[in-house]
Amino acid sequence: MSLPHAILTALLEKPSSGLELTRRFDKSIGYFWSATHQQIYRELGRLEADGLIRALPTEQPARGQKKSYEVLPAGRAELVRWTAASQEPKPLRDVLLLRLRAAAVVGTGGLGPELARHLELHERQLAEYREIEERDFPPGKDSSADRLRHLVLRAGIDLETFWTQWLQHALSEFARLPPDNSPAEHN
């Protein structure tokens, strides 16, 4: 139950239509909570039905017409409640680690190039985050809201840094492994 709260946050930052929200979920909030336009429209309908948001009266009711939403007091209250509530962290779930574990049993097949490819993707993402940091958080700018947003970006940067370093380590280990097709004995 996080998507509605992601949308409430986005709408509080700036009232938007469904497509505008979709665009914003391709960056910014989307960096740690992605959503497609189908999800967003469905959720906007629910939030409106629940009285947490309302369509801005812009006298264009028809299909194919832009429709913007704003957050109602009940929506803000729900977001405040949710933000402070106690929630368990979800256990890690990562396909690449699973594949490495499989490789320990059936051999490393063509996994090396995959690791290299992922390394490149993470390096690119890291570079993008660093650009955003330079652009949006120059030293000195520090309202409370800015500090919190910077903290979130910092997590993204540190996470991508972890992945690039770990993948480099993994690749160097791969280089030391026997040519392969050696599933290797397991205990």
Add this chain to the structure above:
Amino acid sequence: MSLPHAILTALLEKPSSGLELTRRFDKSIGYFWSATHQQIYRELGRLEADGLIRALPTEQPARGQKKSYEVLPAGRAELVRWTAASQEPKPLRDVLLLRLRAAAVVGTGGLGPELARHLELHERQLAEYREIEERDFPPGKDSSADRLRHLVLRAGIDLETFWTQWLQHALSEFARLPPDNSPAEHN
């Protein structure tokens, strides 16, 4: 489509019944790919129907009786194929970061204690991983399979290290913030 492959990997390491698999998914593989017993039984049924695994003939067909499975050649082949295939990394999805972003808009409410609680959880997980590393990967032991498994554990350790450090940083930032209920202006 990763759970079936997680199960194939686990069954190759050691043929097991549904409940035994469930137990093993509470640790080991479960550290980066968790699954409940309902998921596991359903998936075992599918894998058997697809001819990737088979029940070990142990002359106990009835309900309430243990039923063990082993991987068939077709199952191993599928796992090899999947391990080497090209797969896009899933974008990050983290509720805590989302909540921090929300806090930048509606104020930090009771989020501080939540951060402290999460810090403790991650510290505990990190300690557990370190114990496993000491126990299962003493210096010197290094077959190919062991090296790969160690690599996976290393990722877990480094990830938990990242979280503990980031959370500490976040808490120190929180301490410098105004007492709160200051949603703070947003651009």
Add this chain to the structure above:
DNA sequence: CACCTCATGTAATCGGTTACATGATTAT
């Protein structure tokens, strides 16, 4: 016998993904 645990399942629900549909606006 009553009760608990072991072991294997079924059913309902929900969030996310993919594919498709449709009206309105703009460009050629």
Add this chain to the structure above:
DNA sequence: ATAATCATGTAACCGATTACATGAGGTG
């Protein structure tokens, strides 16, 4: 007029989660 794009949706499916069901074996 046609096509492309903008904008808002509907429908089907799928994996994960939660709650419940049922049989077998053992303990008091």
